[in-house]
Amino acid sequence: MIDVTNLSKRYGDKVAVEELTFQVRPxxxxxxxxxxxxxxxxxxxMILGLDAPSAGTVTVNGRRYVxxxxxxxxxxxxxEARAVHTGRSARNHLLAMAATSGIPRRRVDEVIDLVGLxxxxxxxxxxxxxxxxxxxxxxxxxxxxxxxxxxxxxxxGLDPEGILWIRHxxxxxxxxxxxxxxxxxxMSEMALTADHLIVIGRGRLIADVPVAAFVAQAAHDxxxxxxxxxxxxxxxxVGPEVTVSGGxxxxxxxxxxxxxxxxxxxxxxxxxxxELSAQQTSLEEAFMTLTRDAVEYTAAPTAGDVPAGRNxx
Amino acid sequence: MTAGTLAPRTVxxxxxxxxxxxxxxHSEWIxxxxxxxxxxxxxxxxxxLAGLGLAFSTVLATNPPEPGTPSAPGGPSSxxxxxxxxxxxxxxxxLIGTLGVLLVAGEYSTGMIRSSLAxxxxxxxxxxxxxxxxxxxxxxxxxxxxxxxxxxxxxxxGEDGISLGGEGVLRAVLGAAVYLAGVGVLGMALGALxxxxxxxxxxxxxxLLVVPGVTSLLPDSWSDAISPYLPxxxxxxxxxxTSSSDQLSPGxxxxxxxxxxxxxxxxxxxxxxxxxx
Numbered sequence: 213m214i215d216v217t218n219l220s221k222r223y224g225d226k227v228a229v230e231e232l233t234f235q236v237r238p239x240x241x242x243x244x245x246x247x248x249x250x251x252x253x254x255x256x257x258m259i260l261g262l263d264a265p266s267a268g269t270v271t272v273n274g275r276r277y278v279x280x281x282x283x284x285x286x287x288x289x290x291x292e293a294r295a296v297h298t299g300r301s302a303r304n305h306l307l308a309m310a311a312t313s314g315i316p317r318r319r320v321d322e323v324i325d326l327v328g329l330x331x332x333x334x335x336x337x338x339x340x341x342x343x344x345x346x347x348x349x350x351x352x353x354x355x356x357x358x359x360x361x362x363x364x365x366x367x368x369g370l371d372p373e374g375i376l377w378i379r380h381x382x383x384x385x386x387x388x389x390x391x392x393x394x395x396x397x398x399m400s401e402m403a404l405t406a407d408h409l410i411v412i413g414r415g416r417l418i419a420d421v422p423v424a425a426f427v428a429q430a431a432h433d434x435x436x437x438x439x440x441x442x443x444x445x446x447x448x449x450v451g452p453e454v455t456v457s458g459g460x461x462x463x464x465x466x467x468x469x470x471x472x473x474x475x476x477x478x479x480x481x482x483x484x485x486x487e488l489s490a491q492q493t494s495l496e497e498a499f500m501t502l503t504r505d506a507v508e509y510t511a512a513p514t515a516g517d518v519p520a521g522r523n524x525x
Numbered sequence: 526m527t528a529g530t531l532a533p534r535t536v537x538x539x540x541x542x543x544x545x546x547x548x549x550x551h552s553e554w555i556x557x558x559x560x561x562x563x564x565x566x567x568x569x570x571x572x573x574l575a576g577l578g579l580a581f582s583t584v585l586a587t588n589p590p591e592p593g594t595p596s597a598p599g600g601p602s603s604x605x606x607x608x609x610x611x612x613x614x615x616x617x618x619x620l621i622g623t624l625g626v627l628l629v630a631g632e633y634s635t636g637m638i639r640s641s642l643a644x645x646x647x648x649x650x651x652x653x654x655x656x657x658x659x660x661x662x663x664x665x666x667x668x669x670x671x672x673x674x675x676x677x678x679x680x681x682x683g684e685d686g687i688s689l690g691g692e693g694v695l696r697a698v699l700g701a702a703v704y705l706a707g708v709g710v711l712g713m714a715l716g717a718l719x720x721x722x723x724x725x726x727x728x729x730x731x732x733l734l735v736v737p738g739v740t741s742l743l744p745d746s747w748s749d750a751i752s753p754y755l756p757x758x759x760x761x762x763x764x765x766x767t768s769s770s771d772q773l774s775p776g777x778x779x780x781x782x783x784x785x786x787x788x789x790x791x792x793x794x795x796x797x798x799x800x801x802x
Binding site: 264294297313 | 538549560562643645647
């Protein structure tokens, strides 16, 4: 269980996280979603006590992280950037981490096998690929068999097999009754893995909903209708549950009616249709719509030879 | 590389898997011995300390100073049998100090510090355990090397040599090891304060070599008041057997030197606790 209450973090004038309040519950996978720079990593660092909040509180299993006597038993974390000395072997890194809490050497071998790093455990972590580094980070997170598992962008750099493995791992951990908190900037990945979503943008909470509800809301299917008599057709279709929008002349985007209903009504009124097709909004599009106003770095519209710039903070 | 499926956990983590002081020390010992760079730096310190000590002793044996030549005031000078055998200290201090810097600043440059602090959220034991490990290892190793180098140097000097049993001699030889271990600790504190390898090494060199030089340019009344209390000069008092007016007594020198370490390590711990990692 992770409890975040009115959490804020400012770096000078810049607000990284503002008045965040949410709860991460055990037994399910909670996705932490937001565009780059939304404050996901900062929030996770505050949960782990690495950064001090400017205001508000955060507790892990009912206590501030610093107050836990056996921290590795409470929460295992994979942080965004690598948190491993490049000159040390994977096994020695894990042995040193385990030693702080008296975790037996056999457990180190066990987590090495769990993430599939046995063959390279004696090699320097500095020579690891991004995917191997992620696996080492996950091994370290699992060392203490923790009640809470918190992973920042765990699928970064993983191959498809690795991504599938992470998905299974997270679901299995949640099924064992653990609290699983995973950040990502990819909605599609979260839709497959998470049960619940916490969405933030520019450090503020945007949504705290079950994935199923988010998907239902997002899957707002529309029908594209092309007709030379678009104006008449519009009058025919609009109703309390129906919205019709038109971009170019002769084109309508209709939501609230099925293909069949539209076709039947047009035929009944003797209107000509040139196109009648279903348009599905992808989850990614729904996510982008949701966070559009909260995206920190947007590519500026390119005009001629002016290079695409980044919005200055 | 294939990842296992969610393997059944066969190893149960003991309920008492708590963070304790000795466990943190054990962890830091694993970290120390598992980095090739720390072993190389320690070995290089040993080679310099022994090699230069024996070399200076050889030079002194083949070119004895003219009778009546005053030895350099204060501190070990390569012109006396003790000073010659400790002649490597000045360079060895830079290596052991750099080792201290690397052991802390290296965690910041690689990101390891986040893992370390997540495992020990109280933070201060991490730095205190690092200091304990480096101080213990370097004291044991360098005291042995200093004594052996002294004995070797005196053998080279033959009948011009002095005995380890002479007044203050053993204290001075062991004092060299204490001073070097202390410089290693100083490097750690600077590494933790600056969190940057290059900056910390530069500061260490400035503190040990540049500041004493600049101080000597001050008017005599100022220089005499400040100079003996600088870390390098206070440390030098511990490893010399000649007393001079512009140097502290060995006991006072040790106290002042340790005082500097307490100040720097204390400041480093305060910074470690307050700053975001």
